[in-house]
Amino acid sequence: MIKHASLFSQLIALIDRKKFHELVYQHQSERFAKKFNSWEHFVAMLFCQIAQAKSLREICGGVACCMGKMKHLGMKKAPNKSTLSYANAHRPWEMFQDLFYEMLATCKMATPGKHKFRFKNKLLSLDSTTISLCLSLFPWAKFRRTKGAVKLHLLLDHDGYMPSYAYISNGKKHDVTIARTISLSPGSIITMDRAYNDYRLFALWTEDRIYFVTRLKDNADYEVVKNFKVPQKRNILSDQLIRFTGARAKKDCPHDMRKAVVWDNVNSRQIVLLTNHLDFGASTISAIYKDRWQIELFFKALKQNLKVKTFVGTSENALYIQIWTALIAMLMVKFLQFKSRFGWSLSNLVAFLRWNLFTYRDLWEWIHSPFEVLPIEPQPVQYSLPLQVPGQHLY
Template identity: 25%
Template sequence: MDNHTIKTVFKEYIHPLDSKVIQKMIDNAEIDKYVKKFDALTFINAFIYAQMKQLDNLQRISDTITRKKTVQRLVGIESISKSQLSRKNSEMPPAIFQAILHHLIQQIHQLLGPQKADKALGELHLIDSSTISMCLSQYEWADFRETKSGVKMHTSIVFCDGVSYPNEVIVTPARPADETQLDALIVPDKNVLHVFDRGYFNFTTFDAYCAEGIRFVTRIKTNTVVKVIEELSIDPSSPITRHAVVNIGKMKHPVQLVETVDSKGNEIRIICNDAKVNAQEISDLYRNRWQIELFFKWVKQHLVIKKLYGKSENAVYNQLFLAMITFCLTLLMKINLDYRGTLLEMLNWIRDYWTTSMEQFISDIFKGPERTSKGRRRLEHERIFEETFKQYETGEAGHLDDVTINSII
């Protein structure tokens, strides 16, 4: 029997998690040592299902599992209370979910990295953070501002050929500056080009990256001291207004400086420590940085992040990592099926067909349109006129005087 005939979409969806690998992590951490009913694997399945179906509170998760037999079979538990969900969410160590996320990222990278990385520029890693604001009285551990709390997702995404996926995600309270996590998001690989904004600006760090061969593109601040080493020629027809080799601030290593304007006409000054990248490429690379903003927007709109399941540090961190895991599982399904639609379309297909067999799922998502159109068909009299006119132009119209024959034959 075909494996796709008996496998449901949800079972195939969570298959990349590799339950054997996860179980080893759980056993080593002794998470399920005294657990009888709601073990860690069941918890993971339940909360991935909740992310996929956008169940935004624990009561909805509890009710859905308790009322629906199909959910019970696929998740692996017949009933669970809101308090049990909350307790388990607070007890689970976030390191487990971060390790699972890395496991999925490695699978995506193996599928996409070698075939999509740009030969000249290498891998493009975009770095930024996104803040989730929270109520100060309920999340006092998440230090942010005097009036509210918050956490930050410090994220590095790989962007190539229109596809974005996380390379690293670090969750911290919101107050520490972005630059404190930059080293952890940098990949010490000469084939990787990192792009980040002014929130990570640090002369000492940049000098260290130059010495270690770590390539980067970033925007400099308006008050940055620039010492020109050499002015370079520019294409007058391009939007670039200046290209030079410079020293900035207290940096010892020279960098390329490119000045251009944004869509609103504001001046942008960009630096790059790779001498092989030309001015137009530097400008385009920095513009690609907005892809990470689109990534954050997608995750916040289509997964459960803005409404939190719990108030403890573990509960919040676990939810954010599970959202990233759900993103990666959706992308893996799209890649493995070679589905050409958008990632949101793939997620919606999975949401609608999660109990269906993979055979039916594959058949339906690749089914052609039920009605076909041949387009605007030419009328018969138009064809007759064109052929008759062509005969007239070539001098072969004598037969038109003979009414005994058909002029089209």
């Protein structure tokens, strides 16, 4: 007797079915549905992400090949290509967005208690990645004359390197526009690259006791108010208190800022950092900005291990559903990574899950000992041949 469902079934069990159906009712996702419900739609799109199905045909065919194991998933039958395509084009993507935040609340319970730094402030990174699209297939995603694109804006929490905020926009929307809409708690430290330089935003954050670490623009006009002592045998070249002197910069940001020049040994160059935090040492400011690289690694892992570069639908709604499902799948994988004692890398965990999606074994034992927990095989059925009557052939 098989005591466990497939790994895929146990992975999907991380979703609270009650909250899922509440979201379905809230967004009226099944208002005109007849047979293919929202749960079956979500399972099919999650299968697309974990199994890395490249087309609607592969999703429907892959699910159909495993229909004997689909009852554990709450599916009656595999969808047709036209049915799945219509659902992607017409069902509200906002439901998948809200499901992402529901899953995020579950994952936060398993994240490490704090980041690697000694200070207790919440540390965040803000950045965006551009997803290139073919303009002839995605005419709604106009970016340049001959190119299409959308942007995925992400706020990464360094407590476990989990995304705490995500937003999808067209490729033309400026990063600063999104940064102005993000709500941050007082005392938080947010690090970002030079694309987010906005003096009015810097002043607003300073007045709200929100700290930032970014790179100073090359053409910034300022005067040095005070020179701080530089730590010995570190990569800090200078540490200064500055005040902006440009007419517009002085008006938008009248507060004193801190400028630290850091030597980058890897690329043999100077990096000029700007921050409104006046108490931390220059070495700590440098380490905070260096840890911003984790959001770049998150984007890299998302694009390499899940389906966010090629899409199974060309409508805006279908693309948004696929990206939000990819983010939900990433949260699930990160949750397993936190719970495991094996020390998985994220790419290896995704690959091993893909190879063992429909094997029968206990998920939680498997993530601790993937090479020791063997799959459970069903007992073979014994068949007996009928007795042969003299003078009669069996075939």
